[in-house]
Amino acid sequence: MNQLDALKQFTTVVADTGDFKQLAQFQPQDATTNPSLILKAVQKPEYAPLLAEAVATHRGLPLDVVMDHLLVRFGCEILKTIPGRVSTEVDARLSFDTAATVARARRIMALYEAQGIPRDRVLIKIASTWEGIQAAAELEREGIRCNLTLLFAFCQAVACGQAKVQLISPFVGRIYDWYKKSAGAAWDEAAKSGANDPGVQSVRAIFNHYKKHGIATEVMGASFRNIGQITALAGCDLLTISPELLAQLAATEAPLNQALDAAAAQAMDLPAVSYDEASFRLALNEDAMATEKLAEGIRAFCADAVKLEELMKKV
Incomplete structure (x- = not known):
């Protein structure tokens, strides 16, 4: 059995891509996108028509509206290929504006519903700022599920967890x-690999805390640099993985064991923790x-949103 198939025994595998033509070969349950991935996709010849179509159909509307139509169009195409959920991101330029994030999320969800997509197949991605987390708390109360990135x-x-968000995406590679x-x-790659990788350790601490304290929020490790980081998190609720690393896992036959265990976490001595705005x-x-x-991640997503708008203006 290859490592991708082995991983699927312990963890829900999610594809991290806007390139929906690549999805079927890996048979992921869910898929995630972000502005950078969509920007990358629309610059490929096979996806350029989607950009042209979104702009032509909604010409004259504000660019942010056209962008949401484009993101939802990609999401709908992805949902034809996968059985589960797609994550679609709110514009990162709203990361410090709770009310604007809520409004944008509602609009994205309305666009999906207009295409006949039920709410339970969409996760709205929001940056994990204090303002973003408060927006997610409000959206969750309305039945709009969120992925905090x-x-x-x-x-x-x-x-x-306090906000009762559906899912979080802790970043490993970054x-x-x-x-x-x-x-x-002074960096020692061998000593800081696998279970000793600081990104892996971060996700493991979060996973164990959630399972110990009965927090229902799903943990989806994200942003991987190598398959060692992925295999060290086997057993995490979900892992979102790029097509390149999915292919490496599929080509690797080495044994893979469960690394994270919810039952074991429940037996750990981990104190309850909570935050208000000031302590957060x-x-x-x-x-x-x-x-x-x-800060760097928000800046990068903002820059790619601007680049996507520039591409739209040229169509």
Whole structure:
């Protein structure tokens, strides 16, 4: 059995791509997208017609409306290929505006529903800022399920659990990147791989906390740099993986064992933790890695949203 099939015994496998033509071969349950992935996809010849069609059909409407139509069009195509859910992201430029995030999420969901897609097949992706988490809490109460992304710190995960969000996407590879870069020449790749990878350790701590305290929010590890990070998280609720790494897993026959175990977590001695806005902001500020990576991630998604708008203007 290859490692991809083995992983599916313990974990729901999700494809991290806007390239829906690649999906079928890996048979993922769910799929996630973000502005960067959609930007990458629409620059490929086979997807250019989707961009042209979205712009032509909605010409004259504000660019943000056209963008949401385009994102939903990709989401609908992805849903034809997978049995589960697709994640579609709210514009990252709204990451610090709770009311605007709620309004945008409602609009995206309305566009899906207009295409006959039920709410339970869509997750609205929102950055894990304090404002984003509060928006998600409000949306969840309305029955709009959320995926909180750009999650790097334990305090972000705790706040998401308090908000009763459906799912979180703690980032593994970007945490690894930060620690590797900050260590410089002192970095020991072998010593910091697998279960000792700082990104893997972050997700494991969140998973164990949730399972210990009966928090229903799903944990979906994201942003992987190598298959060792993925196999070290076998047993996580979900893992969202790029097509390149899915292909590597499918081509690898080495044995794969469950690494995370909800039952084992319940027996651990882990204190309950909660945050209000002030303590959340302080905890996030105390974590240099999470502070820098959250800001950097939002900047990158904002930049790609702008690039996507520029492409629309040229169609």
